[in-house]
Amino acid sequence: MKALAEKIINGCRLKREDDLNCFLTADLEELCDGANRIREFFRGNKINLCAIINGRSGKCSENCKFCAQSGHHNTGIAEYGFLDGDVIVEDCKKHEAEGVHRYSIVTAGRALKGEDFTKALLAYRKMKEECRIDLCASHGLLTEEDYIALKEAGVMRYHENIETSKRNFPNICTTHTYEDKIRCIHSAKKAGLEVCSGGIIGMGETWEDRIDMAVSLAELEVDSIPINALTPIKGTPLEDVPIISQEDLLRTIAIFRYINPKADIRLAAGRDIMDHSGEKAFLSGTNATITGNMLTTSGNNIKEDITMLEKLGFDLSK
Numbered sequence: 001m002k003a004l005a006e007k008i009i010n011g012c013r014l015k016r017e018d019d020l021n022c023f024l025t026a027d028l029e030e031l032c033d034g035a036n037r038i039r040e041f042f043r044g045n046k047i048n049l050c051a052i053i054n055g056r057s058g059k060c061s062e063n064c065k066f067c068a069q070s071g072h073h074n075t076g077i078a079e080y081g082f083l084d085g086d087v088i089v090e091d092c093k094k095h096e097a098e099g100v101h102r103y104s105i106v107t108a109g110r111a112l113k114g115e116d117f118t119k120a121l122l123a124y125r126k127m128k129e130e131c132r133i134d135l136c137a138s139h140g141l142l143t144e145e146d147y148i149a150l151k152e153a154g155v156m157r158y159h160e161n162i163e164t165s166k167r168n169f170p171n172i173c174t175t176h177t178y179e180d181k182i183r184c185i186h187s188a189k190k191a192g193l194e195v196c197s198g199g200i201i202g203m204g205e206t207w208e209d210r211i212d213m214a215v216s217l218a219e220l221e222v223d224s225i226p227i228n229a230l231t232p233i234k235g236t237p238l239e240d241v242p243i244i245s246q247e248d249l250l251r252t253i254a255i256f257r258y259i260n261p262k263a264d265i266r267l268a269a270g271r272d273i274m275d276h277s278g279e280k281a282f283l284s285g286t287n288a289t290i291t292g293n294m295l296t297t298s299g300n301n302i303k304e305d306i307t308m309l310e311k312l313g314f315d316l317s318k
Contacts, residue, residue, distance in 0.1 A: 001026050004258065005034035009041045014259050016215045023255045024207050028247060035254035035285030042262050047314040048288035049305065050102035050136065050266070051095040056082045056116065060108040064163070064173045065237040066200055066230055069108040075235035082107070082116040085123040089130065095292060096133040098302045101318055103127070104136035104159060110176065112139035117146065121153045128154025132318075136196060141176060141184050147191035157194040157223065160184050162216060164199050165209035172203060185220055194223040198266070201252050202230035202244030210252055214259040224288065225263050227253055229270025246274050250284050257285030264288040277305065282312055 004012075004022075014020060023031065058079030059071045068075040092103045105120060112120060117139070124135055137150050138159035147158060162181045163169060169178040185195050197220065199213055217225055229249050232239050249270070257265050266288035271278040278289070291305045306316055 001030040001034040002037075005037045008038055008258060008261050013218070013261075014215070016212075016219070020211050020215075020255075020259075023211065023251070023258070028251055028254075031254045032250055032280070032284035035257040036283050038257050038261050039265070039285050039287050043264070043287040045313060045315045046287065047282070047309050047316050048102065048264055048266070049100045049291050049302070049316065050104065050288070051100045051292040051302075052104045052106045052138070052290065053083070053088055053091050054108075055088065055105040055120065056080070056107040056109065056112070058108055061110050062173060062175045064175075066172065066203060066233075068233045068236060070236070073236045075233055082119050085119055085126060088123045089126050092127050092131055092133060095302070096131050098292075099306055099316060100133065100291065100302065102134045102136055102157070103131075104138055106138040106159070107140070109140055111141045111146075117149075121149060124150065124153040124155055141180055142187070144187040144191055147188045147193055151192050155193065157196050158188040159196040159226075160188065161199050161226065162197055162213065164203060164205050165212035166216065167212065168203075168205045168209045182220070185222070195220070196224035196226060196264075196266070197222045198224075198226035198228070198268070200228040200230050200269075201249060202241065202270075203238060204241060211255060211259075214256045217256075217263070218260050222260075222263060224266055225256060225260055226266040226268040226290065227256060228268040229273055231270055231272075243273055244270075246280075249274065250280060253281050253286055254284050266290065277308060279308060279312065282309065282314070 058069050058077050060069045063070055063072040068077045095103055135155045136157040137155045160181055164172055166178045188195055229244050232241050265286050267278050267281050267286045268290045291302050
């Protein structure tokens with residue numbers, strides 16, 4: 001693993017046709033040490049913190065098996081329309097003051113359209129005018145024109161998870177396709193937006209599915225890869241799926257770093273299954289995380305995150 005890490009640092013890039021089974025049998029500590037070395041070389045000691053606000057909740061038309069906000073499931077999630085723009089702006093300012101680097105509005109639904117999309121654009125414009133924080137957006141399957149409008153409103157990066165491998169995607173969702181996701185990623189990039197795209201680990205997929213997802217994201221050349229560990233939610237079809245082990249999550253993170261050496265590897269939902277809020281993950285290839293209140297799963301205290309990361313020697317300056 002050390003030799004492979006050095007090859008990657010010196011310009012080698014792992015491809016779909018390569019034999020990647022070595023990742024599944026490698027000693028975990030050696031694998032993570034190599035991933036950490038790659039992270040140090042390409043990303044340095046900078047850590048990127050992002051926070052999100054649930055801008056519109058519940059009654060989603062899509063049937064993603066993991067999601068509490070799907071209208072196909074009975075989870076008791078709070079349901080509300082698009083938030084008042086001033087509420088969003090004030091929340092953004094609060095997170096910026098606490099040291100967060102990126103801020104995103106996330107909305108339930110297949111796509112944010114009409115009056116709600118107009119409200120979102122107004123909120124982004126106001127945040128751009130009144131804050132220095134980088135702005136991201138996550139509003140479903142939009143059109144290229146929508147992505148252009150978001151960029152013009154001040155959004156820098158668009159979030160569109162591919163969730164899992166192409167093979168496994170129909171086992172997770174049938175109301176839209178993997179190809180729909182890929183189309184949107186290409187459209188967002190064409191509009192000049194950076195792309196944040198990752199997925200969820202522990203939904204019953206194989207190791208081959210995880211590696212395939214990592215390779216697909218490398219082929220898409222995304223800028224940020226959020227890795228979520230499934231938090232089974234009562235009322236969803238995946239409520240009884242066993243929680244992934246910390247060791248498997250660390251192995252996944254390290255693999256993603258080897259295959260995507262230059263991207264932000266962002267630890268997202270599921271940090272609570274790891275020791276010390278995922279401290280080991282930041283020494284296994286991770287260089288970014290979601291902090292604060294998550295959507296439907298518990299988040300991590302921002303001040304505690306900053307204290308932990310500074311103790312590990314990371315630089316949290318913008």
